[in-house]
Amino acid sequence: MATPLRLGIAGLGTVGGALARLVEAKRDALEKRAQRRIEIVAVSARDRMRERGFSTEGMAWHDDPVSLASHAEIDAYVELVGGSEGAALESVKAALNRGIPVITANKALLAHHGVQLAKLAAKKNSTILFEAAVAGGIPVIKTMREALAGNEVARVYGILNGTCNYILTRMEKEGLTFAECLAEAQRLGYAEADPTFDVGGFDAAHKLAILTSLAFGCEIDLDSIFIEGISNVAIEDIEAAAELGYRIKLLAVAQRTDTGIEQRVHPTMIPTKSALAQVDGVTNAVAIDSDLLGSILLAGPGAGGNATASAVLSDVMDLAIGSVTPTLGVAPANLTPYKRARMRAHEGGYYIRLSVLDRVGAFASIARRMAENQISLESIVQRRRDSDGAESDVAPVVLITHETTEAAVRKALDLVSKDGHLKGEPHMIRIEDLSRD
Amino acid sequence: MATPLRLGIAGLGTVGGALARLVEAKRDALEKRAQRRIEIVAVSARDRMRERGFSTEGMAWHDDPVSLASHAEIDAYVELVGGSEGAALESVKAALNRGIPVITANKALLAHHGVQLAKLAAKKNSTILFEAAVAGGIPVIKTMREALAGNEVARVYGILNGTCNYILTRMEKEGLTFAECLAEAQRLGYAEADPTFDVGGFDAAHKLAILTSLAFGCEIDLDSIFIEGISNVAIEDIEAAAELGYRIKLLAVAQRTDTGIEQRVHPTMIPTKSALAQVDGVTNAVAIDSDLLGSILLAGPGAGGNATASAVLSDVMDLAIGSVTPTLGVAPANLTPYKRARMRAHEGGYYIRLSVLDRVGAFASIARRMAENQISLESIVQRRRDSDGAESDVAPVVLITHETTEAAVRKALDLVSKDGHLKGEPHMIRIEDLSRD
Numbered sequence: 001m002a003t004p005l006r007l008g009i010a011g012l013g014t015v016g017g018a019l020a021r022l023v024e025a026k027r028d029a030l031e032k033r034a035q036r037r038i039e040i041v042a043v044s045a046r047d048r049m050r051e052r053g054f055s056t057e058g059m060a061w062h063d064d065p066v067s068l069a070s071h072a073e074i075d076a077y078v079e080l081v082g083g084s085e086g087a088a089l090e091s092v093k094a095a096l097n098r099g100i101p102v103i104t105a106n107k108a109l110l111a112h113h114g115v116q117l118a119k120l121a122a123k124k125n126s127t128i129l130f131e132a133a134v135a136g137g138i139p140v141i142k143t144m145r146e147a148l149a150g151n152e153v154a155r156v157y158g159i160l161n162g163t164c165n166y167i168l169t170r171m172e173k174e175g176l177t178f179a180e181c182l183a184e185a186q187r188l189g190y191a192e193a194d195p196t197f198d199v200g201g202f203d204a205a206h207k208l209a210i211l212t213s214l215a216f217g218c219e220i221d222l223d224s225i226f227i228e229g230i231s232n233v234a235i236e237d238i239e240a241a242a243e244l245g246y247r248i249k250l251l252a253v254a255q256r257t258d259t260g261i262e263q264r265v266h267p268t269m270i271p272t273k274s275a276l277a278q279v280d281g282v283t284n285a286v287a288i289d290s291d292l293l294g295s296i297l298l299a300g301p302g303a304g305g306n307a308t309a310s311a312v313l314s315d316v317m318d319l320a321i322g323s324v325t326p327t328l329g330v331a332p333a334n335l336t337p338y339k340r341a342r343m344r345a346h347e348g349g350y351y352i353r354l355s356v357l358d359r360v361g362a363f364a365s366i367a368r369r370m371a372e373n374q375i376s377l378e379s380i381v382q383r384r385r386d387s388d389g390a391e392s393d394v395a396p397v398v399l400i401t402h403e404t405t406e407a408a409v410r411k412a413l414d415l416v417s418k419d420g421h422l423k424g425e426p427h428m429i430r431i432e433d434l435s436r437d
Numbered sequence: 438m439a440t441p442l443r444l445g446i447a448g449l450g451t452v453g454g455a456l457a458r459l460v461e462a463k464r465d466a467l468e469k470r471a472q473r474r475i476e477i478v479a480v481s482a483r484d485r486m487r488e489r490g491f492s493t494e495g496m497a498w499h500d501d502p503v504s505l506a507s508h509a510e511i512d513a514y515v516e517l518v519g520g521s522e523g524a525a526l527e528s529v530k531a532a533l534n535r536g537i538p539v540i541t542a543n544k545a546l547l548a549h550h551g552v553q554l555a556k557l558a559a560k561k562n563s564t565i566l567f568e569a570a571v572a573g574g575i576p577v578i579k580t581m582r583e584a585l586a587g588n589e590v591a592r593v594y595g596i597l598n599g600t601c602n603y604i605l606t607r608m609e610k611e612g613l614t615f616a617e618c619l620a621e622a623q624r625l626g627y628a629e630a631d632p633t634f635d636v637g638g639f640d641a642a643h644k645l646a647i648l649t650s651l652a653f654g655c656e657i658d659l660d661s662i663f664i665e666g667i668s669n670v671a672i673e674d675i676e677a678a679a680e681l682g683y684r685i686k687l688l689a690v691a692q693r694t695d696t697g698i699e700q701r702v703h704p705t706m707i708p709t710k711s712a713l714a715q716v717d718g719v720t721n722a723v724a725i726d727s728d729l730l731g732s733i734l735l736a737g738p739g740a741g742g743n744a745t746a747s748a749v750l751s752d753v754m755d756l757a758i759g760s761v762t763p764t765l766g767v768a769p770a771n772l773t774p775y776k777r778a779r780m781r782a783h784e785g786g787y788y789i790r791l792s793v794l795d796r797v798g799a800f801a802s803i804a805r806r807m808a809e810n811q812i813s814l815e816s817i818v819q820r821r822r823d824s825d826g827a828e829s830d831v832a833p834v835v836l837i838t839h840e841t842t843e844a845a846v847r848k849a850l851d852l853v854s855k856d857g858h859l860k861g862e863p864h865m866i867r868i869e870d871l872s873r874d
């Protein structure tokens with residue numbers, strides 16, 4: 001039997017607490033599998049006295065993660081503090097500088113400093129494991145870093161934020177508004193008091209930035225991501241999507257194009273019959289298109305203490321067994337610089353919802369503006385007015401375009417607005433048919 | 438840069454040929470990733486002279502896989518010969534006896550001899566990698582062996598045979614008979630000239646036997662699997678399923694029960710809205726229910742030269758990087774004996790199709806036989822007769838039962854048959870709601 005793997009865990013919140021309880025509860029099973037014991041020898045958290053459902057007796061206590069990361073008796077440092085700067089960043093650097101491996105669930109840290117940290121890890125002959133940082137319990141990091149090793153990835157996309165997917169699912173199933181579903185998500189603990197990070201698409205963007213690097217062997221570039229959240233999605237959109245054979249999901253997409261790599265996060269209409277469209281509630285899903293495998297799809301729990309702790313535990317077990325994949329799949333020296341695609345935004349069909357003032361010639365004028373911008377329309381439908389009849393001078397109109405560019409759509413809508421036919425702003429949702437390009 | 442990883446490949450058919458071409462075409466990318474070269478230094482195949490789209494120049498040629506496995510200059514032996522006995526078995530043993538790792542895509546070999554070979558590997562401090570043996574390019578072995586390391590699996594199930602799924606999908610989409618779709622599958626190369634191994638459910642059973650061991654840490658037991666193929670699935674069944682909100686898939690299921698482990702392969706009605714039901718054509722999918730993760734689903738190409746070679750390549754890269762997971766996830770000494778569940782067959786709802794002779798009291802008699810066996814009926818529907826009207830004395834009747842046992846259904850149908858109300862044999866398909874028990 002080999003020597004034990006001694007862990008230091010910083011952060012004993014939902015995930016850290018679950019991890020500590022699991023290491024205790026599954027001690028024998030883990031030892032059998034790894035052929036060595038897994039031991040938590042040191043911890044750090046904000047409040048030493050809090051009741052956590054497990055005993056920290058026998059574990060060295062550190063008030064500060066950086067001090068924990070420097071603890072002489074640990075073989076690996078588990079960072080579950082969170083945040084892209086401060087204690088998380090400094091403690092991870094401290095551990096890597098010592099040459100011990102780091103396990104983290106911290107997507108913000110990696111999205112902002114992943115390349116720098118990967119370089120530090122490589123320099124010190126160590127590595128960072130981060131299965132829990134993207135899509136919770138779904139083994140997407142392992143799949144991209146290891147299983148796809150021989151593949152050239154063309155596109156990676158998916159549902160990466162459980163809060164948004166929960167809200168969109170409830171809106172669709174129960175006809176509730178965004179605001180109502182958000183409040184419910186907050187009540188159930190699926191959304192934070194300040195929901196911006198989730199519903200604004202930023203959480204999904206952090207995760208996408210990491211996947212993009214693994215997919216294309218390039219450096220991480222969070223700032224290049226086009227981000228649009230779900231707060232403007234209306235029930236009318238969801239209903240119209242259903243009639244057209246689509247469901248609306250917050251999709252994160254990264255794909256290789258002729259001019260570079262495109263990364264975007266936005267509400268997207270996807271075919272109801274696609275497997276991705278069936279992914280409901282807080283579940284996440286990631287699809288990967290590559291040269292050898294074609295398309296594969298992974299779906300599962302995107303969050304939750306046990307699911308995320310399970311992902312951390314899989315990293316722990318990899319370390320225990322001696323697996324040493326480079327942080328970002330390849331040696332950092334082999335990462336290519338990120339090259340942003342010329343077109344930053346979606347090419348494809350568009351769903352456009354307009355509130356058109358009831359005037360002679362409005363329809364014709366809108367259609368002409370589309371034609372002027374080479375946008376071909378698949379359908380143009382005047383939808384039923386709201387039953388309350390309060391806005392009888394306004395007709396909701398839905399346009400579906402054939403494949404076009406975002407620039408053309410934006411330009412045409414800008415002109416339509418200026419023509420004075422609309423009440424309020426035009427609203428558009430990108431359509432993705434999900435077939436391989 | 439480390440020394441090269443030198444491979445000996447036995448079998449240069451579809452998968453072996455694709456692998457050799459990929460190792461050549463992706464030489465630089467693989468070297469960058471592994472930080473060492475991957476070299477094919479020796480090969481074995483039936484016909485030395487055949488044109489394969491790559492050069493075997495510089496590779497040592499062996500007429501016999503056993504001789505190849507003994508080649509002094511190889512670091513790993515890749516077995517792509519196929520078959521559970523003979524050259525495949527002997528060559529794998531020869532390689533393991535030397536202490537070099539084995540990579541194989543051979544599900545039959547593992548289903549029959551996996552435990553014995555895992556023991557040999559462990560004794561010699563080596564391992565067997567077999568990502569390609571189950572579900573082609575889907576990283577299900579990696580997921581179960583590594584990503585689920587901390588989880589206790591309750592159930593693993595999925596669509597493991599692309600030929601059957603292709604046939605069922607075409608029957609549904611185009612209203613063709615089983616025989617017509619099988620012929621088409623054979624024409625397209627999706628089915629063998631002798632299709633029994635695929636359509637009889639045996640191929641799926643081999644794969645399930647392996648997954649069962651990984652899921653439950655038990656020995657492999659192919660013989661305990663209840664197997665029923667798809668040749669009796671009729672278009673009427675598929676149509677009736679659609680009306681009821683189900684699709685028919687050949688499902689392979691292994692689950693832990695109070696009395697042991699249950700393994701079965703059979704046509705199954707699953708809810709149309711489930712993600713698994715959206716898995717069409719030659720695509721495979723595996724779902725895993727476990728204590729920490731809840732449910733995860735993996736879907737992707739189940740066969741094909743490149744997809745399977747990609748899985749082999751992922752094993753090659755794991756070896757190159759130094760990953761050394763035990764063959765069956767845990768040390769063979771820690772595998773538990775397989776304990777068969779007392780109930781070997783499905784508990785749940787049943788779809789039953791009967792051809793009932795048009796006699797007074799037949800319906801009542803059938804309903805009574807069901808009640809006598811504590812089978813509660815959700816619906817009983819007399820379906821429209823065949824348009825040709827040739828059998829106007831026979832009414833097709835479909836029964837849907839609430840949850841019951843296979844024993845009860847079999848007993849009731851036996852009695853109904855003996856009562857003389859039926860023309861031909863009763864036909865039943867198990868219904869699986871896929872929610873966790």
